[in-house]
């Protein structure tokens with residue numbers, strides 16, 4: 001029998017480890033129960049760090065840890081899912097098509113940046129959605145040093161004042177000064193459609209965010225959208241033009257497109273609506289998890305966010321439950337009580353909140369240290385040592401801060 005997991009992100013990694021853990025507990029051999037993970041590369045992209053310099057270093061290898069728990073890595077990109085035949089067709093790096101049969105499937109294909117059809121966005125917009133996007137931004141920023149020192153060269157427009165937009169914008173002045181010189185006259189402007197930066201984070205963190213924008217010198221244009229981009233700047237919905245040689249796009253995420261092939265309900269973000277054990281209702285043998293799934297994380301119906309924090313724990317539940325279903329064991333109800341937010345604010349420090357109402361717990365250097373610990377330790381894969389790796393994926397224990 002085969003459990004197939006698509007995706008090597010936070011959710012896919014923990015789904016694989018957790019399924020292997022249950023197989024181990026039940027004393028079933030990997031020859032009788034194969035767990036296979038398919039992804040284009042056997043590395044975890046540490047997406048929450050992609051706004052940092054040196055993005056080419058922000059991946060972590062997965063082959064050793066998968067080997068240590070007897071999970072097979074299959075190189076490929078899943079192109080087609082046939083939920084009637086219980087088959088997935090993949091395209092390998094060398095252009096071959098392969099069909100993989102499954103007995104249970106865990107869809108952990110994550111998310112992508114939402115790029116609307118705005119003139120010039122595809123050609124001129126930068127992002128930190130993938131490692132390649134982040135490397136392209138980094139190269140562009142370094143290339144600015146060789147250009148004439150105009151106002152447009154020194155100006156960065158960040159479209160979208162949500163979590164990623166805030167982290168990129170507050171980091172940008174220091175990052176640009178490291179390239180253009182300490183005295184460069186840097187201008188960073190967030191353009192945001194709603195009436196507040198960090199609107200979705202609620203009113204609690206707002207004063208801290210506003211203070212950080214002030215400290216880092218980041219400007220804001222509220223209730224305004226970017227309507228067109230070109231190589232030299234942007235047009236805004238209020239008719240204003242901003243000359244800027246760097247335009248950064250951070251206006252929301254959508255589930256990766258494979259979810260559309262599953263004949264089931266999806267939400268506005270393209271996430272598959274799943275039941276409490278992360279099974280896709282009405283579709284035999286399929287579970288969805290992480291950013292690919294819309295799941296309640298408590299009995300009150302609070303919906304898990306597209307976040308690393310939720311993807312990690314959802315992954316552990318989905319892998320456990322798919323394996324349990326295959327072994328004829330009861331599945332577990334996904335629950336995630338604690339919710340925290342840790343937002344980097346560049347040279348102004350960081351912000352740490354607890355609870356869904358995002359009560360500010362601490363700020364400044366203390367929050368910055370927490371952010372660094374989360375980003376450099378907590379979200380990395382476990383050591384490639386069998387017992388520790390299996391234990392790390394116990395669904396009852398995986399991060400519930």
Ligand SMILES: Cc1cc2nc3c(=O)[nH]c(=O)nc-3n(C[C@H](O)[C@H](O)[C@H](O)COP(=O)(O)OP(=O)(O)OC[C@H]3O[C@@H](n4cnc5c(N)ncnc54)[C@H](O)[C@@H]3O)c2cc1C
Nearest residue numbers: 007008009010011047078110111290291306307308309311
């Ligand atoms: C810039 C940025 C900053 C962020 N900051 C934070 C933060 O501070 N805190 C936080 O909690 N979250 C943060 N997030 C969100 C977090 O990174 C995501 O929620 C998390 O990565 C979701 O994990 P996942 O495993 O569901 O998906 P992903 O990490 O997106 O992984 C998806 C995997 O599926 C693979 N895949 C996709 N399609 C296919 C296919 N067809 N075939 C095979 N493989 C496929 C991909 O290659 C990848 O391996 C941030 C995201 C970004 C982009």
